[in-house]
Amino acid sequence: MQWLKLLIYLISSLILKTNAQFERDPNGYLVYCPCMGRFGNQADHFLGSLAFARALNRTLILPPWVEYRKGELRSRQVPFDTYFEVEPLQEFHRVILMSDFMSHLADEVWPASERVSFCYMERKSLQQEKNDPNAPNCHAKDGNPFGPFWDTYNIDFVASEFYGPLHFDVHHSAIATKWQQSYTADKWPVLAFTGAPASFPVQLENRVLQKYLKWSPRYREAAREFIRNVLPRGAFVGLHLRNGIDWVRACEHIKDSQQLFASPQCLGYKNERGELYTELCMPTKEAIVRQLKRIIKNVRQSQPKNEVKSVFVASDANHMISELSNALSRMDISVHKLPEDDPYLDLAILGQSNHFIGNCISSYSAFVKRERDTHGFPSYFWSFPKEKERQQSKPHEEL
Numbered sequence: 001m002q003w004l005k006l007l008i009y010l011i012s013s014l015i016l017k018t019n020a021q022f023e024r025d026p027n028g029y030l031v032y033c034p035c036m037g038r039f040g041n042q043a044d045h046f047l048g049s050l051a052f053a054r055a056l057n058r059t060l061i062l063p064p065w066v067e068y069r070k071g072e073l074r075s076r077q078v079p080f081d082t083y084f085e086v087e088p089l090q091e092f093h094r095v096i097l098m099s100d101f102m103s104h105l106a107d108e109v110w111p112a113s114e115r116v117s118f119c120y121m122e123r124k125s126l127q128q129e130k131n132d133p134n135a136p137n138c139h140a141k142d143g144n145p146f147g148p149f150w151d152t153y154n155i156d157f158v159a160s161e162f163y164g165p166l167h168f169d170v171h172h173s174a175i176a177t178k179w180q181q182s183y184t185a186d187k188w189p190v191l192a193f194t195g196a197p198a199s200f201p202v203q204l205e206n207r208v209l210q211k212y213l214k215w216s217p218r219y220r221e222a223a224r225e226f227i228r229n230v231l232p233r234g235a236f237v238g239l240h241l242r243n244g245i246d247w248v249r250a251c252e253h254i255k256d257s258q259q260l261f262a263s264p265q266c267l268g269y270k271n272e273r274g275e276l277y278t279e280l281c282m283p284t285k286e287a288i289v290r291q292l293k294r295i296i297k298n299v300r301q302s303q304p305k306n307e308v309k310s311v312f313v314a315s316d317a318n319h320m321i322s323e324l325s326n327a328l329s330r331m332d333i334s335v336h337k338l339p340e341d342d343p344y345l346d347l348a349i350l351g352q353s354n355h356f357i358g359n360c361i362s363s364y365s366a367f368v369k370r371e372r373d374t375h376g377f378p379s380y381f382w383s384f385p386k387e388k389e390r391q392q393s394k395p396h397e398e399l
């Protein structure tokens, strides 16, 4: 009967473990809506929010990822652990899935009658009749994705709290202590923010937290299979081509700013590696082909044993498959993309490429760059550093 004892022991310890997992944190919780931008923006915000939760010593409630589908008026909320593992995050700080918090702890810790939304200052509703000058409000559920996000867990707010002038820069001030003094865990068990308690782009100090974001087994496996089964054996270069219509419009902001979106990742947070220029956001097709060929040639010279056999292209719009195939045909290099659009699988594959060329302005590229940095894999950016005028005016560079 030894095995029975063992079985009982295993089962009981498992039950104890699950219960312990959902034990109330006396230091309280922090939750927010990733209400700004798509995945790249949300990932930047996640790293900042993780750092913030740790500085306040509150458990971070892992929000679902907010996604937008064509033709749908309401955002979709995808559980955090669809894409990333929860456990590695625990090495850095206490976290809990939002669904676990809501189903196991909310009744006790955050009853419906005590749900307060936090915003810096009053946020006006788009519906004029909702704005009462005598009762300023966060309107945390106003519009998309704000409403759909909290609705996913049947959360309504009974009051608003304006936290200004407090802010989130826990690395350069004693602001964490001020938060703890203003909002003690016993009076405020859950701080629920209308947006991420973090900056965009991600602060320099928080980039390293990327190492705690590990792809879920499903995506790790799918990336491995694609690389093994579809790509020819040998090294491959991963490309991110961000060139959809929204991007063309975003790039117009280049001319009136010092930095744009993720640009500090190549220009430096204080522009120590240069100023913005258009090609950084929108490289020409010729520049793309030229840079890709140059990198492949360099790899052939420096790593003759690990020759580049293929190129994997991820894009939101134009993958340039035929242009790139033509340009590389004489080098015996094939060009590939996923058969079906999948932004997450694209990211997971780019993370594993032997070489990566991304868009410096894009926060989607930035995710790949940070992941690769945690492994020491090399990354480059389109049209960076800036080509000298002399080189640009060369009619054609033969390889």
Ligand SMILES: Nc1nc2c(ncn2[C@@H]2O[C@H](COP(=O)(O)OP(=O)(O)O)[C@@H](O)[C@H]2O)c(=O)[nH]1
Residues within 6 Å of the ligand: 037, 038, 039, 040, 041, 042, 240, 241, 242, 261, 314, 315, 316, 341, 342, 343, 344, 346, 361, 362, 363, 364, 365
């Ligand atoms: N499948 C796929 N989707 C992409 C790619 N690049 C951009 N997208 C989509 O466009 C969105 C871009 O928004 P975001 O992630 O905030 O990054 P950013 O706008 O480039 O800074 C992504 O989240 C994807 O949904 C790509 O290479 N592959």
Ligand SMILES: *[C@@H]1O[C@H](CO)[C@@H](O)[C@H](O)[C@H]1NC(C)=O
Residues within 6 Å of the ligand: 025, 026, 027, 028, 057
């Ligand atoms: C942080 O919170 C944890 C869990 O509630 C607690 O055990 C720990 O003592 C706290 N640390 C500090 C420095 O207050």
Ligand SMILES: [Mg+2]
Residues within 6 Å of the ligand: 037, 038, 040, 041
């Ligand atoms: Mg964006």
